[in-house]
Each structure stands twice: as structure tokens, then as C-alpha cells.
Amino acid sequence: xxxxxxxxxxxxxxxxxxxxxxxxLALPEDDPREMLxxxxxxxxxxxxxxxxxxxxxxLVAGEPAAGLAALVELDGAxxxxxxxxxxxxGRRGIGGALLEAACAHARAAGFTAxxxxxxxxxxxxxPFYARRGFTELPAEEWGPELAAxxxxxxxxxxxxxPRIAMRRGLTPDAPLEG
Numbered sequence: 001x002x003x004x005x006x007x008x009x010x011x012x013x014x015x016x017x018x019x020x021x022x023x024x025l026a027l028p029e030d031d032p033r034e035m036l037x038x039x040x041x042x043x044x045x046x047x048x049x050x051x052x053x054x055x056x057x058x059l060v061a062g063e064p065a066a067g068l069a070a071l072v073e074l075d076g077a078x079x080x081x082x083x084x085x086x087x088x089x090g091r092r093g094i095g096g097a098l099l100e101a102a103c104a105h106a107r108a109a110g111f112t113a114x115x116x117x118x119x120x121x122x123x124x125x126x127p128f129y130a131r132r133g134f135t136e137l138p139a140e141e142w143g144p145e146l147a148a149x150x151x152x153x154x155x156x157x158x159x160x161x162p163r164i165a166m167r168r169g170l171t172p173d174a175p176l177e178g
Contacts, residue, residue, distance in 0.1 A: 001036075001040065001057075001058035001059070001060050001068070002060075003043070003047070003049065005060050005064075005065050006033065006036065008064045008065040009032060009036065009058075009060065009065050009068050010031075010032045010033060011086070012065055012066065012067060012068060012084055012085070012086045013032035013035070013068070013082070013084045014032060015086050015087055015088070016067075016084035016085060016086065016087060017030065017084075018087065019087055019124070020122075023122060025119070025122075025160050025161050026160060027157070027158060027160060028156060028157040028158070030156075035070060035081065035082055036058060036070070038072075038081070039052075039056050039057075039058055039070045039071070039072055039081055040052070040056055040057075040058055041056075054072070054073050055071070055072065055073040055078065055109055055111075056071065056072050056073070057070070057071045057102075057105055058070045058071075059071070059098060059101050059102055059105060061085075061094050061097060061098050061101075062089070062094070066085060066086055066089045066094050067083070067084055067085035067086065067089070067094045067095060067098050068082065068083070068084055068098070069082070069083050069098040069099065069101065069102040070082040070083075071102055071105065071106060071114075073111075074115060074143065074145040074146050074149060075115075075142075075143025075144065075145045075146050076111075076143070077111055077112070077113040077114065077115050077143075077167070078102075078105075078106030078109065078111040078113070078114045078115070078170075079114070079115045079116065079146070079149070080099075080102055080114060080115070080116040083095060083098060083099060083102070083116075085098070095124070095128070096132065099129075099132055100132075102114065103168065103170055106170055107170040111170055112169065112170050112171055113167055113168065113169055113170055114134075114167070114168050114170055115137060115146060115165060115166065115167045116129065116134070116165070116166050117146075117149065117150060117153060117163055117164070117165050117166075118163065118164065118166060119161050119162070119163055120161075120162040120163060120164045121161065121162060122161075126164055126166065129166050129168075130166075132168070133168045133169075134166040134167065134168040135166060135167060135168070136164050136165070136166055137164075137165040137166055137167040139165070142165060146165060150165065
């Protein structure tokens with residue numbers, strides 16, 4: 001991600017969030033800039049982003065940005081904080097390509113798994129990830145950081161429909177989808 005991508009990424013994220021309302025899920029309003037700051041750190045007074053002292057990345061597809069994949073580390077695994085594609089550009093493989101790029105980026109950073117939380121029943125959520133090798137991760141297998149992430153999502157009002165945590169192995173011998 002480049003700083004000049006931020007306004008477009010905000011637009012992409014907000015437009016993608018509108019799909020949930022179209023599906024009947026009333027999510028709380030959110031400011032995508034807060035997610036970007038959480039993932040990549042704040043922008044200092046000099047205009048330079050202060051990267052966190054941990055694994056973090058925001059991958060961007062397209063010019064101008066059509067979508068994003070935001071990654072952090074939780075419990076020793078890469079964690080997909082957000083995957084968003086502008087709805088006007090949906091169903092063109094951008095989300096799948098971003099997901100595979102996120103998996104490749106995490107694997108290159110030495111991670112053996114990627115986790116995420118998502119809505120269980122929305123076609124572009126858990127079923128989308130399941131088709132790409134993710135399986136449900138039972139709560140008893142969550143680490144403390146994933147459990148804290150779940151609680152934070154709950155406190156933010158995101159749990160408006162059944163949600164699950166999912167995991168995909170990223171072992172060196174496991175081929176990534178193309």
C-alpha cells in the first residue's frame with residue numbers, strides 16, 4: 001500500500017461494507033482509516049507512516065485500487081484482518097487473487113497458517129474461503145490473540161449474524177491456488 005492509495009481504499013472498503021446492508025446485515029459504521037492505522041501504524045506529523053514492530057501488510061489490487069487484503073499476526077499465524085473488493089469490480093477474480101497473494105505473502109514471511117473471522121452463511125464469506133482451502137477453526141483451538149480479536153469484533157457490534165473463525169495451512173509443500 002502507498003499512502004496515496006488511502007482515499008481510494010477507504011472508498012473500496014466502505015462500498016464493500018454496503019454489500020452487508022444489501023444482504024440484510026446492519027453492521028456498525030466504521031472508518032477504514034482506523035483499520036489501516038491498526039494494521040500499518042499511524043501517520044506521523046511528517047506524513048510518514050510508523051510501521052508496527054510486528055508482521056503487518058496491506059496488499060492492494062489494481063490501479064486505481066480495486067481491492068485490498070490487510071494482514072496482521074495473531075498467535076504466531078498470519079491473520080487476514082480484512083479482504084475487500086469494490087462491488088463494481090466484483091466477480092472478476094480480484095478477491096481470490098488478493099487472497100492468494102495474502103497467502104503467498106504470509107508464507108514468504110515464514111508463517112505456516114493464515115486465520116480469519118468471517119460470516120458463516122454469506123456466500124462471499126465463509127463459503128468463499130472454504131472453496132479456497134480454509135476450514136472452520138473451533139474456539140477451543142484459538143490462541144489468546146484470536147480470542148481477543150473475536151471479543152473486539154463482538155464489542156464493535158460486528159456479530160450481527162453467525163460468524164466463524166477459519167484457518168488455512170501454508171506449509172511449504174502445499175501449493176497455493178493460482
